[in-house]
Amino acid sequence: MSTNGVSLVKATKLSILNVARQAGMLTRVRDSRWRAERLLILAYHGVSLADEHEADPELYMSPALLRKRLEALRAGGYQVLPLGAAIQRMYDGTLPSRAVALTFDDGTHDFAAVAVPLLREFGMPATVYLTTYYSERGGPIxxxxxxxxxxxxxxxxxxxxxxxxxxxxxxxxxxxxxxxxxxxxxxxxxxxxxxxxxxxxxxxxxxxxxxxxxxxxxxxRLFHIMTPEEVAALPRDLVDVQLHTHRHRVPVDRDLFRREIDDNRRSLGRMGVGEDKPHFCYPSGVTNPAFIAWLKEAAVTSATTCRVGIASPQDDPLLLPRLVDTTELTPLEFEGWLTGVSAFLPRRRGTSTPALRKY
Ligand SMILES: [Zn+2]
Missing domain, CATH: 1.10.533 (Death Domain, Fas)
Incomplete structure (x- = not known):
């Protein structure tokens, strides 16, 4: 789609959201039974240590913007749950209203340095999907x-x-x-x-x-994954470390795919955060029908994608949608997703943005 096409869709969405807000639709959907059965899983990548978000506004956001997002969650009365419990409760039909789960992909150093203090300040738990090879190796991505x-x-x-x-x-x-x-x-x-x-x-x-x-x-340490010591020091009451493959890749080969999961688990075990990891996130949002059986064999019970959406009990637990939050999402668009209204609006197709291919 052309840039004009994208901006036209965005402008249309914003005007619909504005009208919906004025008509009280946002709060009505937010407080509906429909929304209460659903879980919004938010996906983040990096939070800037310097000006990374200016270089790549899709992968990085400023600490000030992340703070605004957490403020919006708090102001709207959203209940931020640990991911595992949230998914379990969604399928059990026992979610609290306005449920949200926070996820951070890759586990860059800025997660420990910038995001964790903000999560602590707001008392909001998060899952970090850690790709472990670069953590053990050190050095930049x-x-x-x-x-x-x-x-x-x-x-x-x-x-x-x-x-x-x-x-x-x-x-x-x-x-x-x-x-x-x-x-x-x-x-x-x-x-x-x-x-x-x-x-x-x-x-x-x-x-x-x-x-x-x-x-x-x-x-x-821009564009560095957390060291094993940083991973070990993450606050257990706030941060859950889960699977993202060892080398940030998903080979379409059963044995190589399994090795990525096993190596990822063993590495997490060496870091002292446990090997018993049932939650997975597809690197770069790449999915393949073959992966589902392989994930089941590996005792993975949930897997998140970069497909945009709000999760419902009808979703396959190994193909859960998320909202990848970026610098380019306006506060109104973010609110549209929190309430659930945006699930009814037109959106970009595809499982992954071009920028996410490299991460
Ligand atoms: Zn990733």
Missing amino acids: FDTMSSYLIWCARGKTIGGEGITSHGRPLVLTTPAAIDQAAEDVYAYARECDWSSEEKDRALEEIARRGGVDYQSILAR
């Missing part, structure tokens, strides 16, 4: 760090040799060119099947060519 470094070099032209297949200079003067350059680097890394060390060297090289102070970015 290549895909998001490379995009960020290229964004930091915006306005400049940097050499493309050795970091793209075409090798031409990367002219980083427009948002489209910056996105394309990030895609080119990402594609080249996959094509060359770079090792972790080669990826780290490429990141240093991109930063050097772009004149970006990489050492301070590394020191602040």
